[in-house]
Amino acid sequence: MRKSAILAGLVLAMPFAASAQSVTPTQVMAATCAGCHGSELTGAGGVPSLRGQQKDYLERTLNDFKSGQRPATVMNRLAKGYSPEQIAELAQYLAGLK
Numbered sequence: 001m002r003k004s005a006i007l008a009g010l011v012l013a014m015p016f017a018a019s020a021q022s023v024t025p026t027q028v029m030a031a032t033c034a035g036c037h038g039s040e041l042t043g044a045g046g047v048p049s050l051r052g053q054q055k056d057y058l059e060r061t062l063n064d065f066k067s068g069q070r071p072a073t074v075m076n077r078l079a080k081g082y083s084p085e086q087i088a089e090l091a092q093y094l095a096g097l098k
Contacts, residue, residue: 058091
């Protein structure tokens, strides 16, 4: 499952690679979010927007998914694959998107 998520992230990051000189690991992680949260990360269907949310909220929520404190299906599995540092970096990146 983790290999599939990484592969999907790399595929989704390809458009970023064409327009930027280098893609950071955090951007690749954020690109994996687009599958459910929409290509602009503004939410899709019943899935919430990630764009511009508060860093503390995003970090707390991802850590709650990781620990299982916040039940979900896909998010629990995805968050378990991220280190605390990756979660902090991803939260910072998403909070900076306007």
